Structures are given as structure tokens and as C-alpha cells.
Amino acid sequence: MKGAQWMDIRSDRQKGLSYVELGRKYHKDPRTAKRYAESPQKPEYTLSEPKPTKMDPYKQIVDEWLEEAPYSALRILEKLREMGFDGGYSIVKAYVSSRKMDLNEKATVRFETMPGKQGQMDWGFFEDHLVYEDGKWKKLYCFLMILGYSRMRYIEFVTDMSTNTLIRCHQNAFRYFGGYPEEILYDNMKQVVIKRLLNQEDSTLNRQFEDFAGFYGFKPILCRPYRGQTKGKVERTVQFVRDNFMVGIQYNSLADLNGQALAWCNKVNGKVHATTNEIPFERLKKEGLSPLSREYIIDKINLRRVQMMIFPKTKPRPNEVVSAWRGGATER
Structure with a gap:
């Protein structure tokens, strides 16, 4: 009272x-x-201990399941029944709903990084735009990267999303920023990770991209499955490019479009950012990025494979397998 x-x-x-x-x-x-x-003084109230429920022994495992994937309450109930749970659907539904609300709030809390710590990268597909290249019309994709602390943004348009293209765009972004952060956050794109497991340490990275990251020494960080909100800064940039840069855009070639994209980056990076209330170019001076001291050769892995191959002067012996790749034969 x-x-x-x-x-x-x-x-x-x-x-x-x-x-x-x-x-x-x-x-x-x-x-x-x-x-x-x-009563001679204002009554004081203390909350009574909550009554135990049938869900109590299972709450921890349910929390772990919901961290893994956004299971429905019905699916959670099925999994609990397999473990001997004899409670009803309503109590499971109430708990799952409350936990999902907590997870959503946690995922959308703005995550601020220290200078030089993290960048975020994503692809954007602009399905309503094409570009004429090599005698034919091609689909248009956009590479986007943003530095977490300074909010420096870099975009580049391409006609494919191969691993080689991804690496080349990274190098162009690093040159634009004047260096690279300690880690870069990705979703589970096949150019970065071949097999995604719950723990990143158990996942299998794309071999060429792993070599590229190791060459420079930055750490690829994979978003947890179904938890893409952690990459919110770059995802907002994708939408910003759609709503700001691409509206009414006119271009006659890929080079022309990327020239306009670079000018757009310079413009937005020179304006006060709505979140930090500072100019990204000014905050970039505090990032302390690792400098580009050497150049990565995109085809270096293939070159290594060529050097390891044995090129026979005669026909292969029965225990040899002829490689169709560049005509080499290797011992098996």
C-alpha cells in the first residue's frame, strides 16, 4: 500500500x-x-517465494534449446515429454513465451564495440537492378562492411558472390579504411563457412577464406544460428543503401556505379552519425586498425597446390590417379 x-x-x-x-x-x-x-507505521510488504512448478527442473534445458533455435512451445513440449515431463501445454507455452521475449530484448540491445575491435560484413541483393557486362545483363549484388566503433561504411557492387570476389572486396574495404579490425562478424554464408555447427570452434571454414583471414590475422566471427540480430549495424546499412543510395540511381556500367558508391561512402562517412553523434571519419582516427603491410594474392592456394603436384613424364602407374586439374598426377 x-x-x-x-x-x-x-x-x-x-x-x-x-x-x-x-x-x-x-x-x-x-x-x-x-x-x-x-497500524502505527506504514505497512511493509515482502514478496512470497514463488510456488514450485513442474517446469522448474526443465527450465535450464529449455533455455539451452531456445538459445540454439527458436523452437515453438509445441516442439518444446514434445522434447520435454521425451524426457519424462508430465506437465501441460499451457505452462510450457507461458515459459517459452517469456524466455523468447527476454532473448529478443537481449538480442536487440545496442552492442557498442571498442576502437579497432570489430567490423561487420554482409551481402545485399538488389533484385530490381541489373548491369550490362561482358555482353550480357547480370544480377547486381552489393558487398557491405561497417566498422563497429567509428561506423565507417564501405560498399561495392559486384556481379557474383564467389569467395575470390569476397576476398577482393575485403581488400578494397581495408584500403578504404586504412586497415582492418581484430575481428569481423559474418552470418553463415558459404563463402566463409562450409559446415556451421553450434560452436564456432567445431565449424568448418571455407579453406581459401580461412587462409585469407589468417594471412592478415583478423578473426572471422560467425553469428549464432537464428541470431542474426547481432549483425544489426551492417543489416541497417543494407536497408540504408536501399532507401538512400539506390533510389533513382542511374548508371551505365559497373565501374560507373561503383564510382558513385565510393562518392556516397565519402558523403555519409563525412556526416554526423545518428547514434554516435560524431563524424565517422573523425572517429576512424581513434580506431587503431591493423595496417595493410603486405598484399594477399587471391590465387595463392591454387598456386600452392600446383607446386605440390607431380607431373609425370610417362603414363601413370596403376597406383597413381591422374588429376584433371591442370594435368597433374598425384600419388595416392
């Missing part, structure tokens, strides 16, 4: 109101009104 109401009840009692009248006026049981009226 609020202190003011407790004093009002005491005052009305002194004015002659009965406990029944006090209960009617303040919507309380007369016995409760009496207790308040006779």
Missing part, C-alpha cells in the same frame, strides 16, 4: 468511519482496513 493511502485510512478512521465503510471506500476487506487503520 502506498503511504498516502495508509494515512488517508487512519485519518478517515479518526473522523468516525467504520471499518466496513473504510473497506468500501478503499476497496479492501474490512479486516484489512482495520489493520491499516490501527
Whole structure:
């Protein structure tokens, strides 16, 4: 009870109101009104311990399942029944709903990074735009990267999303930023990860991209499955490019489009950012990025494979397998 109401009840009692009248006026049981009226100090309340439920022994495992994937309450109930749970659907539904709300709030809390710590990368597919290249019309994709601290943005348009193209765009972004951060966040794109498991350490990265990251020394960070919100900065940039740069755009070639894209990057990176209230170019000076001290050769892995191959002068022996790749034969 609020202190003011407790004093009002005491005052009305002194004015002659009965406990029944006090209960009617303040919507309380007369016995409760009496207790308040006779109390020399404001009543204090303590919350009672919540009653145990059939869900209690299973809450931890349900939390782990929901971290893994956004299972429905019905699917959670099925999994719990396999473990011996004998409760009803309603109690499971109530708990799953509350946990999903907590997870969504946690995922959407703005995550601020330290200078030089993290970048985020994503692809954008612009299905309503084409570009004429090599004698034919091609689909248009956009490479996007943003630095977490400074909010420096870089975009580049391409006609494919191969691993070689991804690496080349990374190098162009690094040159534009003047270096690269300690780690870069990705979703589970096949150019970065071949087999995604719950723990990143157990996942299999794309061999060429892993070699590229290791060459420079930055760490690829994979988003948890179904938890793409952690890459929110770059995903907002994708939408920003759609709504700001691409509206009414006119271009006659891929080079022309990328020239306009670079000019757009310079413009937005030179304006005050709505979140940081600072200019990205100015915050970039505090990033402390690792400098580009050497150049990665995109085809270096293939070159290594060529050097390891044995090129026979005669026909292969029965225990040899002829490689159709560049005519080499290797021992098996």
C-alpha cells in the first residue's frame, strides 16, 4: 500500500468511519482496513517465494534449446515429454513465451564495440537492378562492411558472390579504411563457412577464406544460428543503401556505379552519425586498425597446390590417379 493511502485510512478512521465503510471506500476487506487503520507505521510488504512448478527442473534445458533455435512451445513440449515431463501445454507455452521475449530484448540491445575491435560484413541483393557486362545483363549484388566503433561504411557492387570476389572486396574495404579490425562478424554464408555447427570452434571454414583471414590475422566471427540480430549495424546499412543510395540511381556500367558508391561512402562517412553523434571519419582516427603491410594474392592456394603436384613424364602407374586439374598426377 502506498503511504498516502495508509494515512488517508487512519485519518478517515479518526473522523468516525467504520471499518466496513473504510473497506468500501478503499476497496479492501474490512479486516484489512482495520489493520491499516490501527497500524502505527506504514505497512511493509515482502514478496512470497514463488510456488514450485513442474517446469522448474526443465527450465535450464529449455533455455539451452531456445538459445540454439527458436523452437515453438509445441516442439518444446514434445522434447520435454521425451524426457519424462508430465506437465501441460499451457505452462510450457507461458515459459517459452517469456524466455523468447527476454532473448529478443537481449538480442536487440545496442552492442557498442571498442576502437579497432570489430567490423561487420554482409551481402545485399538488389533484385530490381541489373548491369550490362561482358555482353550480357547480370544480377547486381552489393558487398557491405561497417566498422563497429567509428561506423565507417564501405560498399561495392559486384556481379557474383564467389569467395575470390569476397576476398577482393575485403581488400578494397581495408584500403578504404586504412586497415582492418581484430575481428569481423559474418552470418553463415558459404563463402566463409562450409559446415556451421553450434560452436564456432567445431565449424568448418571455407579453406581459401580461412587462409585469407589468417594471412592478415583478423578473426572471422560467425553469428549464432537464428541470431542474426547481432549483425544489426551492417543489416541497417543494407536497408540504408536501399532507401538512400539506390533510389533513382542511374548508371551505365559497373565501374560507373561503383564510382558513385565510393562518392556516397565519402558523403555519409563525412556526416554526423545518428547514434554516435560524431563524424565517422573523425572517429576512424581513434580506431587503431591493423595496417595493410603486405598484399594477399587471391590465387595463392591454387598456386600452392600446383607446386605440390607431380607431373609425370610417362603414363601413370596403376597406383597413381591422374588429376584433371591442370594435368597433374598425384600419388595416392
